[in-house]
Amino acid sequence: MKKKSILLIFIITLNLYSNELKIGMSGDFSGSISYLGNNMKMGIESYFNKINKSSSSKYKLISYDDKYNPVLASQNVKKLIHKDKVLTLLGNTGTPTATVTLPIINKNKIPLIGPYSGGKILRDPQTNTFSFNYRVGYYNEVSQIVTNLFNKGITPDELAVFTQNDTYGDSGYLGVLEAFRSRNISINNIIHERYTKGTENIEYGLSKLLDYNKNFKAFIVVGVNKATTKFIKYAKEDFPNAKFFLISAMNISTILNSLEEYEDDVYSTQVVPLLSEKLPIVKEYKEDFKKLYPNEKTNLISFEGYIVAKLFHEVIKELKPEEINRNNIRKQLLKVENIDIGLGFKSSFNNEKHQYSNRVWLTRVKNGELQNVSWKEIEVK
Known part of the structure; x- marks a missing residue:
């Protein structure tokens, strides 16, 4: 009986581990733009927290502080790719940091989705085939x-x-x-x-x-x-x-x-609607953010993190757990057509277009x- 119990625990633990979807993030959490990194992270985690309560697959965000330093950012991204073996990178913050991490991302063929950067270097689908943006440049x-x-x-x-x-x-x-x-x-x-x-x-x-x-x-x-x-x-x-x-x-x-x-x-x-707008995703964000961070104030930065996380989930939700890998995530991104995540407009990704929104308020x-x-x-x- 004891051996059977141990085996059962092992199987349950293995099953839980196999259903864990590891997502990576490198951002400034203690430097000059830490307000961006910390809020993007809270927005992403707010959405993941909701989805994890109803999904058999569980998102796990693994994040490292790069202090807005390109050298630290490159080290973080290598660690996330090779040691943590994340499926994708989500919501990285900073343009100088993106400049040095993009070659690493392209070389390792790992998707970068929704970085908080308007850098032009992220927006050429011919040279950066693995970066997919929510925001305009x-x-x-x-x-x-x-x-x-x-x-x-x-x-x-x-x-x-x-x-x-x-x-x-x-x-x-x-x-x-x-x-x-x-x-x-x-x-x-x-x-x-x-x-x-x-x-x-x-x-x-x-x-x-x-x-x-x-x-x-x-x-x-x-x-x-x-x-x-x-x-x-x-x-x-x-x-x-x-x-x-x-x-x-x-x-x-x-x-x-x-x-x-x-x-x-x-x-x-x-590049996101104001929180006073009567949009479905604004209501969702406010509710989900307050559930996880009751003492924090809602803002447009964490709202963008929430948007990016939801966009990612909507893209891959049709994949079976065993189909979720870096290559299939990128394939799914390129298949996105006329998807509305609650912002009041539809948009797409394809080989020529790696930017979801073109809205500026x-x-x-x-x-x-x-x-x-x-x-x-x-x-x-």
Whole structure:
């Protein structure tokens, strides 16, 4: 009887282990963009927690901190692939880190799904056949900002671009190039300065902008929260009437916690709907997030993590447990056609298109609340 009991326990344990689907993530959980990594992780885990209660197969997220450091990120991804033997990578954060991990991902033929990065390097399906994005690229966000500012009468010498000096900042700058070229405006007219990644040393870049001796009416900023907050505060002293336009990787609400007096002058693009929208997935996310993290606040970053996790699950749910492997996950991704995960629109992946969404929303904070805003409402003068 004792031997039978031991055998039964072994079989049950083996069965549980075989039904465990290991998913990997490398993100910044303690560095300068830890607000991105931690919230993406919580959003993913919120969805997995719900699915694990009703599914025979159990998702297990294995995550490592890369501190927004490309070297650590590459080490993490190798560990996840070779030691942990994860099926896919989900929700990795950071563009500089993606730049060094993509060759590893392509070499090992492991899917990377829904990274929190708008880097252009992730969006060429010909060279990166294993990366699949939910969000649009930063260059798309910035290009839309520049195009709309031009439509409102802003001239190139009234617009300044201030970015972090890495591939993240460069991805935003590409959007400016695209918008200028679409208008047949010489890219030599772009006014662009930078600050050093991992610092808040914005003074030198701002002083270089002052040297142009222009009356800037609008600034496009591609940076991280603390450096951006400091830049806006200092730039407002010299350009009190200027408007500031941020992209989705920056938390406009956090930035304006220290700059409440400027809330009418700061705007941000978003790549997910606001949590005030009456959409099925918004309701799901709020309920599931609070069940797992009752003391945490819902936000757009963890909402994106939730979206990415749901998109992944919807893609592979038709596979039998024994069919779930890296190769079949990629095949399923390429078969996705007109799938709506509750966002109010349908989209697809295929060999030529590795991006699920092309939506960009413009937002502002009003009386402490994030709101959608139309370009018609914005006065730049």
